[in-house]
Amino acid sequence: MTKDKVNLLEHLLRKGTTPSFSFPLDVCEFRVDGLDGYTNPKTWAKMGQDLRKGLIEYSPGRELVVNGVRYVVGGLCFFNPPNKIHQARHVFGKGLNSPDLKWYNRCVEHRCGWVSKEMDGPLELESCPVCEGKLEPGRWYRPEGFAPIIVPYTTNEEPAKGARKWRGREYLMKAADPKSMKTESARGRIELPAPLLGEELDQDLKTENIAHIIGLEDISRRLSIHSSMTDLEDTNKGIELILINSGYNNRGYFLCPDCGRTEIKDARKFRDGPNRSGHHRPYAPWWPLNLDIEEAEKQEARELCTGMPLGIETDNDMIMLGMTFKTDIVLFRFEKPKTFIEGRELSKLRSFDGGIRAIKEALIEEVQVKKEFINREIGGGIRKFSVRSENESTRFFSDIFLYDEVSGGAGLTTEIVSDLKEIPEILDAVETRLSGKLCIDERGCDMACIGCLLDFRNSQEHNQLDRKNGLRLLRYIMYGRIPTIEQGEVNHDGNQTELQNMARSISIDSGFNVELESADGGFVLIVRSEQNEMKIRPISEMVNLDDDPVVSHYGPRQRKELNLEGAAHEPARSDRIYWLHIERFSRLRTKLARLLREMLLPLEDQPL
Ligand SMILES: [Zn+2]
Ligand SMILES: [Zn+2]
Ligand SMILES: [Zn+2]
Numbered sequence: 183m184t185k186d187k188v189n190l191l192e193h194l195l196r197k198g199t200t201p202s203f204s205f206p207l208d209v210c211e212f213r214v215d216g217l218d219g220y221t222n223p224k225t226w227a228k229m230g231q232d233l234r235k236g237l238i239e240y241s242p243g244r245e246l247v248v249n250g251v252r253y254v255v256g257g258l259c260f261f262n263p264p265n266k267i268h269q270a271r272h273v274f275g276k277g278l279n280s281p282d283l284k285w286y287n288r289c290v291e292h293r294c295g296w297v298s299k300e301m302d303g304p305l306e307l308e309s310c311p312v313c314e315g316k317l318e319p320g321r322w323y324r325p326e327g328f329a330p331i332i333v334p335y336t337t338n339e340e341p342a343k344g345a346r347k348w349r350g351r352e353y354l355m356k357a358a359d360p361k362s363m364k365t366e367s368a369r370g371r372i373e374l375p376a377p378l379l380g381e382e383l384d385q386d387l388k389t390e391n392i393a394h395i396i397g398l399e400d401i402s403r404r405l406s407i408h409s410s411m412t413d414l415e416d417t418n419k420g421i422e423l424i425l426i427n428s429g430y431n432n433r434g435y436f437l438c439p440d441c442g443r444t445e446i447k448d449a450r451k452f453r454d455g456p457n458r459s460g461h462h463r464p465y466a467p468w469w470p471l472n473l474d475i476e477e478a479e480k481q482e483a484r485e486l487c488t489g490m491p492l493g494i495e496t497d498n499d500m501i502m503l504g505m506t507f508k509t510d511i512v513l514f515r516f517e518k519p520k521t522f523i524e525g526r527e528l529s530k531l532r533s534f535d536g537g538i539r540a541i542k543e544a545l546i547e548e549v550q551v552k553k554e555f556i557n558r559e560i561g562g563g564i565r566k567f568s569v570r571s572e573n574e575s576t577r578f579f580s581d582i583f584l585y586d587e588v589s590g591g592a593g594l595t596t597e598i599v600s601d602l603k604e605i606p607e608i609l610d611a612v613e614t615r616l617s618g619k620l621c622i623d624e625r626g627c628d629m630a631c632i633g634c635l636l637d638f639r640n641s642q643e644h645n646q647l648d649r650k651n652g653l654r655l656l657r658y659i660m661y662g663r664i665p666t667i668e669q670g671e672v673n674h675d676g677n678q679t680e681l682q683n684m685a686r687s688i689s690i691d692s693g694f695n696v697e698l699e700s701a702d703g704g705f706v707l708i709v710r711s712e713q714n715e716m717k718i719r720p721i722s723e724m725v726n727l728d729d730d731p732v733v734s735h736y737g738p739r740q741r742k743e744l745n746l747e748g749a750a751h752e753p754a755r756s757d758r759i760y761w762l763h764i765e766r767f768s769r770l771r772t773k774l775a776r777l778l779r780e781m782l783l784p785l786e787d788q789p790l
Contacts, residue, residue, distance in 0.1 A: 209233060210326060214227040214332070216355035218354060242257070242444040242446055254358070257328070257438070259464060259465060267467040274442075274492065278492060284322055288318070289312065289313060291310060296566065320434055321434070323503060331357065332464060333356070334349050337354060348459070351466060377511060379565075386410070387410065389407075392602055404662065407513070423509060430446045439491075443491075452489070452491050510595050511584065511585045512583065512584045513581050513582070525566075538652070538655065541656050543562075544635060544652065545584070555594055561584070566579070615635070616649055618649070618653075629649060630649050651722075654722060668705065684767050688775065706718060713784060719733055720763070723763040723764070727761065746773045746777055762774070
């Protein structure tokens with residue numbers, strides 16, 4: 183095929199004219215289209231890339247090197263634009279009503295991550311169906327390519343100066359020198375892919391029958407496994423995922439509807455030049471000699487582009503860049519039991535979110551080991567959603583989904599469900615990984631380390647992964663054990679490292695003697711002064727207080743939260759159980775020590 187035909191085929195595939203699923207052609211280009219003579223368009227450099235990678239690597243503002251030359255991405259480019267002077271108009275000519283702009287309906291609440299499958303318009307929902315947080319509809323466009331800003335050069339290859347610098351078109355047009363540009367520290371943010379699934383259960387997915395698999399009989403009551411329905415007859419199989427580059431601060435990019443120039447943070451750059459007249463384009467405008475172009479249009483080409491960016495009025499109208507792709511998917515689904523706190527609150531907890539992410543990362547790793555996949559062949563994500571059932575109670579689900587990283591899907595993830603007997607072994611390996619046995623510190627790291635979870639593939643999530651809470655959640659899924667401080671240990675009934683560390687640091691901070699004591703259902707910390715003592719139980723914030731196996735032995739009036747913020751405190755009572763969320767021990771050490779002194783020392787001995 184000639185190059186043009188290949189380009190055309192790619193173009194048709196992208197537009198969905200031909201089913202693209204089985205073709206690895208989700209491509210995009212980085213193109214440096216300038217001029218080498220007024221009527222001689224010249225592509226100074228170009229390279230191609232899978233769009234999934236391109237959305238990250240060609241992200242506006244990023245620096246690239248092609249054949250040893252540095253470029254900064256400054257806008258979009260378009261396949262064979264009909265108007266060579268205003269190359270973005272055929273796409274964005276209708277402004278925000280342009281048909282190529284799709285909707286991205288998602289919850290912006292921290293850690294919720296809910297995404298709707300609706301892309302044709304804004305949702306009419308008032309708030310997020312999972313966490314009741316704020317929904318912010320965004321607009322996105324699937325880019326065909328990216329380009330640097332193109333500026334006039336003198337014939338001896340120096341960037342033009344003075345008045346010539348601000349022309350829209352010169353004899354020689356090349357990419358702006360990155361050194362001449364103020365470097366932008368702001369970066370676009372790539373969101374992790376989200377599957378576009380409905381809110382109904384089982385829609386689009388096949389439920390795997392795992393209840394009869396040896397080793398999964400009991401687990402199947404808390405975990406279900408689903409997969410995209412692999413049907414050889416149907417070439418359009420797979421589940422659609424959306425991948426969004428949501429720009430700086432999740433607001434999208436400023437985008438010129440005439441030329442496709444992008445700016446990350448500063449819309450004033452669209453009014454550059456001596457009279458704030460306009461901006462350079464991400465290409466050099468040109469037209470074939472034999473084409474009859476009106477003088478007015480030629481004049482526009484000679485000057486800077488005067489388009490004003492979409493999104494200049496309100497932040498919501500800025501443009502995100504994204505794509506959808508179809509891939510095979512396997513999904514591990516966990517329904518929140520009644521012992522856990524309300525889904526609305528649970529979905530926002532750092533411990534829950536970090537725990538699910540940790541399980542996801544450990545699962546990817548262990549599936550790859552078991553299946554001997556090469557690293558990066560499968561990716562994964564998490565999804566939280568709720569379903570309102572007929573009796574008006576809301577069921578809350580968390581999904582861990584795995585998908586093929588290869589464009590077009592290679593059926594790797596569906597291999598997992600083709601041999602369900604291997605799942606118990608994989609889950610055991612995930613538990614070992616999360617238990618801390620593989621950590622650099624053999625007693626287990628606090629959050630995540632390169633021994634257990636961190637690698638280059640998941641660098642975006644490094645500060646979110648929470649190994650211990652992942653272990654607590656996994657042990658609930660595998661054995662039905664309620665998440666407690668003990669369940670975060672290498673062996674839940676063995677050495678209590680976390681509790682011992684807590685005891686030590688409370689003792690150092692407060693000066694009191696602190697010991698671990700075995701109680702019904704777990705351990706408590708006993709803090710002693712000469713006159714008094716108190717029992718403290720660290721509990722998981724994911725679980726209802728009533729369901730903590732130690733606290734549940736105490737009547738409601740004997741339970742008391744350690745009130746770290748309150749003013750006056752009554753003296754400690756030894757018949758009570760004082761509780762505090764695990765997360766707060768290390769975060770509020772000083773406050774805790776002061777509170778304990780107030781509760782355990784006689785008034786005259788207390789520090790002022
Ligand atoms: Zn939400
Ligand atoms: Zn423009
Ligand atoms: Zn670790």
